[in-house]
Amino acid sequence: MDFDENRDARELKRDRSQSTRYHWLAGAVALLLCWTLPPYGSMVAWAQHGHTTPVSAPAIGARAVDFELKLLDGKSVSLEQLRGKPVILNFFASWCDPCREEMPLINEIAAAANKGGYQVIGIAVEDTRAAVMQFSKETQLVFPIGLDLNSTVKRAYRIFGPPATFFIDAQGTIRDIVLGPVTPERTREGLKKAGVL
């Protein structure tokens, strides 16, 4: 028994020693991981900062976020007041190359909006009223342009750089999203999904 007791005691001591080693090892590994993972710290800081919502784009099928913006002509526009007809929201900037390249197409579908029973709204982001007015004049835009001077609409729609186009149906549901410049094919597809064609 003595022998057994001694053996148990030795095993217990060894186990405790192993346990201590495991604890130290775990601590060391944790510290090492923490030391080598600054992004993790930043992500935690983000969560601590109160921004725990994931950064993701508004999804197709979701309700389009309402907004109210001043137009170039001084009037206001809100998405709510356009309910009942499909809306094409085009985010652009006067300094943006791909925006300029797609603008003739956006202008073309805007020119057919009355006949087609839908509305095209441009939303100028990260821009000035003067520059947008000049842009509108130069490119002879035929649709109303909202000035998102404080970036509130851009943030609500999670735009990481213009252009971006949202096709919204008459009930206010996003039916298609094109990030980057639109093409004639994608425009037709978007209009169809929004219930225009």
Place this chain on the structure above:
Amino acid sequence: MKRRHLILCLCSFTELLFFLIVLGPAVATQADDSKTLNFSTEVRLGRSAKNPSTPFLRFAPDGRLFAVWTEDDDRAVPTKQEAAAHEHGSMMRAPSPMRIVLLASSNDNGRTWTRFRQVNSAVEAVEGEEGGPRLALDKNNRPYVVWSVPNEKGDKTRANIRFAMENGKGGFTPAQTLNEIKNTARFPIVETMPDDSLLVGWIDRRVDNPAPRSLYLKRLSTRGEELTSSYKIAGGLCECCRLGIAFADGGKTVYMADRQVSEQQVRNHAVRKSTDGGRSFDAPVEISDDGWQVPSCPHSGPTIGRDGRGYLHVTWFTLGRSEKEAGIYYSLSKDGGQHFAPRQMVQANTAPEILHTTLAVANNGTVYLAWENLDDRGKAQIFVRSLAPDGQTWSPVQQISRTDGNASRAMLALSRKSLHVAWTETEGERSWISMRTATLAN
């Protein structure tokens, strides 16, 4: 015994998780609170009624701090027709995109400034935001300024690079256009070279229209004479981002940082090196394979700096392969730009937003970074952070602006004694420039 080991392993794993979750944040950021910078109160730059914006800062060899920025041009009175078209039943005046470039200097570390001087004499729509004016100073403290203006139709994407220098009489020389092919250039940079020449660079669309773009350089004498025609050093550039530049070996070595765009619209950043003073460049070295695939226009370029040890430091913004990776990043190269260390995140995006970042590097290798991010109210604010020369010890992230509007595009100037941060704040149609200074410990 096996069961006991299993239990011990589980306990240890639980402990590991505990360390990571509870103690992780404190350790992971390796933030050294003692490195917090003490900033002065905010100083405004420019005339508030003229909507100043897009500041750029630089120290002169004599220790003066110089700044250039843009303001509304009073001479840009709209025509009667334009005014009538935009009165909207009120007395609202049609806004003008015309802006002027102004320059001022400070002898007391930014506390007070000399009366500003107007750099450009023409009425023109000087560009701001990502493509604002840039300034260089030669060994005699003479300022040289570049900026871009849209083409005659007002198209900012088909712009021209303008250049003017101090004329020795307190004013500036008439501006000259540097790009020989009209309506092709924007995002200019200018640096003075040790051989008494100037190196000007820009993003050019003359050849590979519509995309991607090319990087062109041109050399001027310090009298403004053209030493070379503009020449292409690189292709495949993103069309809408500013460039970064740094020097070594007394100007013989030039490093340029830019954002590349692939056929698949992947936008990674690269550094290219010249060992003959910018005449020719090696193949680009990718800083980080971020894999940011975006077909739109992310208006945010990299910044590069070099310390006294020869290490290169780069900061940039990327969304990465998923929005969860979005944020400000940093990397360094210890071998003159041949290889870059794995990127480190400086701060994650707090909301969906294109951010802009810049850095300044002290001779001892301390790196100071400034960028904007959204605060709890969803307003863009300016944040700063420093990295010790060991490349691992970060200071805490400090928010240094408290605007009710949006703050953006911080610029830095660094001396041995002080760090200066200037940025643009906007609210509706108003803009202004704020500036803060931190005194550095020796």
